[in-house]
Structure formats: C-alpha cells, structure tokens
Amino acid sequence: MNYINDRRSIRKYKPQIVDKKLIDEILNAAILAPSAKNRQPWKFIVYSETTKDEVLAEMEKGLLKTKEKLKNIPNSEYIFSDAFNTLRIMREAPTIIMVLNTNGSSPFADIDTFARMTEICDSLSIGAAIENMLLKATELGLGTLWIANTSYAYNELVSYIGTSAQLIGAVALGYADEAPSPRPRKGLDEVVEYR
Ligand SMILES: Cc1cc2nc3c(=O)[nH]c(=O)nc-3n(C[C@H](O)[C@H](O)[C@H](O)COP(=O)(O)O)c2cc1C
Numbered sequence: 001m002n003y004i005n006d007r008r009s010i011r012k013y014k015p016q017i018v019d020k021k022l023i024d025e026i027l028n029a030a031i032l033a034p035s036a037k038n039r040q041p042w043k044f045i046v047y048s049e050t051t052k053d054e055v056l057a058e059m060e061k062g063l064l065k066t067k068e069k070l071k072n073i074p075n076s077e078y079i080f081s082d083a084f085n086t087l088r089i090m091r092e093a094p095t096i097i098m099v100l101n102t103n104g105s106s107p108f109a110d111i112d113t114f115a116r117m118t119e120i121c122d123s124l125s126i127g128a129a130i131e132n133m134l135l136k137a138t139e140l141g142l143g144t145l146w147i148a149n150t151s152y153a154y155n156e157l158v159s160y161i162g163t164s165a166q167l168i169g170a171v172a173l174g175y176a177d178e179a180p181s182p183r184p185r186k187g188l189d190e191v192v193e194y195r
Helices: 020-030 052-069 076-092 113-139 149-161
Strands: 042-047 095-101 143-147 166-174
Touching (some): 042 113, 052 076, 052 095, 076 143, 076 166, 095 149, 113 143, 113 166
Antiparallel strands (some): 042 095, 143 166
C-alpha cells in the first residue's frame, strides 16, 4: 500500500468510535517525526466523542466573534463559511486532536526575529508530526482532516484548553464515510527548477 498516494482529507465520518489503541499508534507515529534541534515542541490533546462537544462549542463562540470583527475584510464570507463547515466536520468526527506548540507564544504576541525563526522551525517540526499522524491513520484504515480553521477561534480555544502553549491546529480522526478522488496537484514542471 502506498499511504502517501491513498491519504485524502476526509470531511464525512461514520459515528463509529476509534479505539484508544489506534489513537496511541497514531500519536506514536507523530512523536517519531524529526524536529528542530530535537526540541519535540508538540503536545496533543485528544477529545473523544464524550468530551469534544464543549471544546467545539467554544470554537463556535470564537468563530462567531471573529466573523463579526472581520466582517469587512475581503473574502470574509468565504473564510467563515469554510471555517463553519470545518466546525460541522469536527462535530461529526468521533475524535478531535488539538495540536499545540509548547515552545510557541500567542500569534498576537509581538516577537523578535530570532523568536520568529525558532517558531518557524517548531511549526515545521509539528507539521512533520501531523503528516506522520495522517499517514499512520491511513495505514490503519482511518480518515483524517488536518485543520487550521481553529485559528479563527484562537483565544476561546486556548482559554478553554487551559494552556499557555501555542495552538497550531487540530486533526479530526474517524472512519471515513466518503472516498474522495485525489485533489488536483500542481505539476512538477510548475514547482521544480533544476539548475
Ligand atoms: C495546514 C493545513 C490546514 C488545513 N486546514 C483545513 C481546515 O481548517 N479545514 C478543511 O476542511 N481542510 C483543511 N485542510 C485540508 C486541505 O484543504 C487539503 O489538504 C487540500 O485541499 C488537499 O486535499 P487532500 O488533503 O485531500 O489531498 C488543511 C490542510 C493543511 C495542510
């Protein structure tokens, strides 16, 4: 099986819950990722079908607040219809894993160039961990969605989670109730230059 080819973003889930053993396998794959200076700046908070309602209610509050605040920016309508659609998907998925950067500060903080460079490296490390999760889940017959729309409810989510770490995003996890075709990709001719 080629899990890189088979992985898809899944936006429809069956109600079937995911066994903790499988979630642990996925998180074990996450922590095998490389990280800048081996800092391993990740933390994962798993919300199950019994605990995710409250955190998602906070996300809804945050999205509504930010939508009102940003109603005049270009593309606001598209941004928030997409964000609310993501919330709907998160409500359907039986497991939501919030992903934090334990070394990061709030995106609203004024940080210097050195701190920003460190943060870029930590974000990349966490991206590698998330990709490992998605590929392991594919191998285990599970569907995933990598989510960044949590950022439109940033303050509400970190306050509910009760953390001073930086919220990077979330991963929705469950049994897929759809089998999407591959989404388009740019060709190598568009993205690669041999010099
Ligand atoms: C950093 C990142 C954030 C994303 N955030 C969201 C999101 O909030 N909601 C959503 O529906 N999809 C989200 N996606 C999924 C992308 O839309 C998806 O990966 C892309 O369209 C390609 O489709 P594929 O994953 O099926 O190949 C995100 C993906 C990445 C890598």
